[in-house]
Amino acid sequence: MPIFEIEEYQQRLAETKKAMEKQGLDLLIVTDPANMNYLTGYDGWSFYVHQGLVVFQDLAEPVWFGRQQDSNGARITTWLKDENILGYEDHYVQSRTVHPYDVVADLIKDKGFGTKRIGVETDNYYFTARCLGHLEKGLPDATITDGELLVNWVRCIKSKAEIRYMKMAGQILENVMDTAVRLIEPGVREGDVAAEVYKAMIAGTPEFTGDYSAIIPIMPSGRRTTTAHLSWTDRTYQRDEIVLLELSGCKYRYHAPLSRTVITGRPTPEMEAISNTVIQGLNSMVDFIRPGIRAEEIEVKWRQAIAGSRVVKESRIGYAFGLNYPPDWGEHTISLRPGDTTVLEPGMTIHVMPGIWTNTLGFECSEAVVITEKGCECLAQVPRQLFVT
Amino acid sequence: MPIFEIEEYQQRLAETKKAMEKQGLDLLIVTDPANMNYLTGYDGWSFYVHQGLVVFQDLAEPVWFGRQQDSNGARITTWLKDENILGYEDHYVQSRTVHPYDVVADLIKDKGFGTKRIGVETDNYYFTARCLGHLEKGLPDATITDGELLVNWVRCIKSKAEIRYMKMAGQILENVMDTAVRLIEPGVREGDVAAEVYKAMIAGTPEFTGDYSAIIPIMPSGRRTTTAHLSWTDRTYQRDEIVLLELSGCKYRYHAPLSRTVITGRPTPEMEAISNTVIQGLNSMVDFIRPGIRAEEIEVKWRQAIAGSRVVKESRIGYAFGLNYPPDWGEHTISLRPGDTTVLEPGMTIHVMPGIWTNTLGFECSEAVVITEKGCECLAQVPRQLFVT
The missing domain is CATH 3.90.230.10 (Creatinase/methionine aminopeptidase superfamily)
Known part of the structure; x- marks a missing residue:
């Protein structure tokens, strides 16, 4: 279980969505592990593979995505429903042919957000140049724009x-x-x-x-x-x-x-x-x-x-x-x-x-x-x- | 002083340049801290700000770039000449207006490589989407291409x-x-x-x-x-x-x-x-x-x-x-x-x-x-x- 009351996470999520609305974002991909923890409680040393949250403006909960073998970590440490925890298959890890952001692009399309305005954390350690490339390729009809530090600024004032x-x-x-x-x-x-x-x-x-x-x-x-x-x-x-x-x-x-x-x-x-x-x-x-x-x-x-x-x-x-x-x-x-x-x-x-x-x-x-x-x-x-x- | 003989670093650099040549790269920007260490000995916990090496095919030594206050760390831990250690000013750090890769682009232009073929580590934690964006903007006449894992593969066989x-x-x-x-x-x-x-x-x-x-x-x-x-x-x-x-x-x-x-x-x-x-x-x-x-x-x-x-x-x-x-x-x-x-x-x-x-x-x-x-x-x-x- 996460270490704060669920209401506190939901409050943080609401603040994040407010900031997203101000920036005209329909969804935000959160890759900073601290931002992931802040919104959901997720806490594991798994950020050496690609992982993140997709925060949808119109959906109640974010979706956690990460490596399959880390998905039980999300079940244990977050407040998210099981249906919002998406483990990708292991052959996406450090592959020379496929990339986890292919899976993320599919997730976003499946949820009906393939033509929407998507924020990404452009200068975060865990959002590489290649992540952006695969996302752009997988979502040709979306508008991908800068959501860097959006959650960081929400984090600024501590409870x-x-x-x-x-x-x-x-x-x-x-x-x-x-x-x-x-x-x-x-x-x-x-x-x-x-x-x-x-x-x-x-x-x-x-x-x-x-x-x-x-x-x-x-x-x-x-x-x-x-x-x-x-x-x-x-x-x-x-x-x-x-x-x-x-x-x-x-x-x-x-x-x-x-x-x-x-x-x-x-x-x-x-x-x-x-x-x-x-x-x-x-x-x-x-x-x-x-x-x-x-x-x-x-x-x-x-x-x-x-x-x-x-x-x-x-x-x-x-x-x-x-x-x-x-x-x-x-x-x-x-x-x-x-x-x-x-x-x-x-x-x-x-x-x-x-x-x-x-x-x-x-x-x-x-x-x-x-x-x-x-x-x-x-x-x-x-x-x-x-x-x- | 670095922990290996200088000859060993030079051998690694030669292997790296061979691999660059195979991929048709005139220079390679190395951001993986392990790759930086491997080629020069650089060892500091400074990778939370943008830093790297620029390996020029035609120049004897790479150039280390990083935050000014870390440049003495490069002087202490690497075999590089002082002229190849470039500290950028502190206002580039986590700025909302400028970015360290503006400085890197200028460095590359100053060295006469502004129209060349440049490899970058596209999926490395320390080469963010924004790094690529600023590099592309600063070097409109260069060809920026994938150099991901190039040095990692050189590292594969240990001495x-x-x-x-x-x-x-x-x-x-x-x-x-x-x-x-x-x-x-x-x-x-x-x-x-x-x-x-x-x-x-x-x-x-x-x-x-x-x-x-x-x-x-x-x-x-x-x-x-x-x-x-x-x-x-x-x-x-x-x-x-x-x-x-x-x-x-x-x-x-x-x-x-x-x-x-x-x-x-x-x-x-x-x-x-x-x-x-x-x-x-x-x-x-x-x-x-x-x-x-x-x-x-x-x-x-x-x-x-x-x-x-x-x-x-x-x-x-x-x-x-x-x-x-x-x-x-x-x-x-x-x-x-x-x-x-x-x-x-x-x-x-x-x-x-x-x-x-x-x-x-x-x-x-x-x-x-x-x-x-x-x-x-x-x-x-x-x-x-x-x-x-």
């Missing part, structure tokens, strides 16, 4: 139940971060700390266990901190070395990410200055965030706070996050950067993440916040500091 | 160095599988076993630590074993319950996957019969596999071995695997099923995986093998049996 899960993820995260900070020291293998970090993430708390995060623990050291997405190796930590930690707790696919920085020895004056500047900037953003402001205003606040320092930051300083699957816990909707005029509302969740990566070092200190009625609340309580071990 | 890493992954896997079998028992939380499985996968051995696998530990129990890709929850194991284990060791992104089945109590006669049949089928396949046979012949061997039993198996019973990133450790080339006429050669690596998922139960027992000069060798030594705990 109370969703926030409850994100706070559980936050509890896990506190253990995860504590584990990393406690274990990193010179002479220890990076992989051994990563192993304990994973264990903390999955073992969770005495009350509930955790789930895998959509991004691996990002924990590079030394020179590898000059870039955003390297992680552990099997070398051992050295003295006076920077270690970046971008980690997450995850519960029911809902995340609580956080970044902190550790130094195995004495920070240099440069490092202390960067740390002070970034934490000051982070503090000023967290104090500022509240409903009614625009996303880009948070970035202005950051720039004001770090003005006069030597910190240079040209990439975005945060993004919406929540329910997700690899390769990203970000929702690809709100970005904290110039030009993003999204007005914040209660229930939105943002990772405020002004990561610094220069050609000689890295520094990270972030907060994952949920927008409340009057301000914002951090999902986890971890001191905002440079950790010295 | 000695690659097999060495896969055997390291196999060593890790033995610990991982032992951990799971040892800890599963009634009353234990599924998530607590998953936590120890992750720890074993990453901590590796006293000689080397491990890496994250491209598929999470798949370890469903009870009713959830009726399908292929569910995993742990935070319930506790019950008595007389089936638990499927599809786990992997991973070293330098090279995998050694394996499936086994545990029962927490007494197997039913039905379960024992299935177990005996599948293991007999698996044995006969492993004994049969050698260079010179066709992939589909292995499936025939399986069907002969299980003939007369009540086991029904309609999906493929194995696939090529090796170097990979989420969401799949499979290489999407060889499938053990009717119609796959690939002739096996030494150095190919295949996960022989005849998973059974009925409407009431699941059973898995597999082997990951490397084809040798005269037969095949298992990457890990784990007894082929139904484990009773």
Whole structure:
């Protein structure tokens, strides 16, 4: 059974259909695994083969399609009726001659939607160029158009139940971060700390266990901190070395990410200055965030706070996050950067993440916040500091 | 620095260019992170934004393109010259107005290839429908055609160095599988076993630590074993319950996957019969596999071995695997099923995986093998049996 009340899924579906109507879509093919989960509860590691939902404006339930051997997974994890679960035969998998979207095109024709206006998630990882090609070929009389991020934007404002899960993820995260900070020291293998970090993430708390995060623990050291997405190796930590930690707790696919920085020895004056500047900037953003402001205003606040320092930051300083699957816990909707005029509302969740990566070092200190009625609340309580071990 | 000798990368690049020439491609855009790693060593969790390699038939080195903040990752992990690392500006990330493939199109034009024949990986997760759209728009005079799986097929035969890493992954896997079998028992939380499985996968051995696998530990129990890709929850194991284990060791992104089945109590006669049949089928396949046979012949061997039993198996019973990133450790080339006429050669690596998922139960027992000069060798030594705990 899915993890929310069926009414909540139906509410989400109704919101999705409203957005579809605004865009003039008769149906929407949903391939983002997080969007599939959001609308139906579907939760399996089956997104490495083509799968999705077809949301018909005029039909009560979406149709799940996927590989035959995964269809019992849809029966177990979704609220959909059996008649709305369509497993395709195995010879469609990674075939050199046929493609699962041949089956999807047939499904759409069979339902009488072959001449309709169809939205697809054009920039989603799980909707490849070939998916579009087979769909266009199979539905020559349909109008296929862009439905990218339609459901992602519906996901933007979290319900109370969703926030409850994100706070559980936050509890896990506190253990995860504590584990990393406690274990990193010179002479220890990076992989051994990563192993304990994973264990903390999955073992969770005495009350509930955790789930895998959509991004691996990002924990590079030394020179590898000059870039955003390297992680552990099997070398051992050295003295006076920077270690970046971008980690997450995850519960029911809902995340609580956080970044902190550790130094195995004495920070240099440069490092202390960067740390002070970034934490000051982070503090000023967290104090500022509240409903009614625009996303880009948070970035202005950051720039004001770090003005006069030597910190240079040209990439975005945060993004919406929540329910997700690899390769990203970000929702690809709100970005904290110039030009993003999204007005914040209660229930939105943002990772405020002004990561610094220069050609000689890295520094990270972030907060994952949920927008409340009057301000914002951090999902986890971890001191905002440079950790010295 | 990358983990293979530069000569090995150059050899791979030469093979890739040969295959490109056969297909009449002047350049190939490589977006599969495993293919990127294979050709250059690039290894970072940055594939959630658009990135890739452009392999020019006439130029000595490919060009890496990706997000600016990841470009130091390319400097650290690849053998490419600095001039061949192109970081695009951050405002291209998840933008509503511009797209990274605008930059890629400009790069190709700047290099003088704007009217050439360009291959793209049309069904790769990381080459979306929108990537193709922006590329076509930016390169109106080019011929854009299918280069899907071109590098994957080059990857099919592993070098000695690659097999060495896969055997390291196999060593890790033995610990991982032992951990799971040892800890599963009634009353234990599924998530607590998953936590120890992750720890074993990453901590590796006293000689080397491990890496994250491209598929999470798949370890469903009870009713959830009726399908292929569910995993742990935070319930506790019950008595007389089936638990499927599809786990992997991973070293330098090279995998050694394996499936086994545990029962927490007494197997039913039905379960024992299935177990005996599948293991007999698996044995006969492993004994049969050698260079010179066709992939589909292995499936025939399986069907002969299980003939007369009540086991029904309609999906493929194995696939090529090796170097990979989420969401799949499979290489999407060889499938053990009717119609796959690939002739096996030494150095190919295949996960022989005849998973059974009925409407009431699941059973898995597999082997990951490397084809040798005269037969095949298992990457890990784990007894082929139904484990009773």
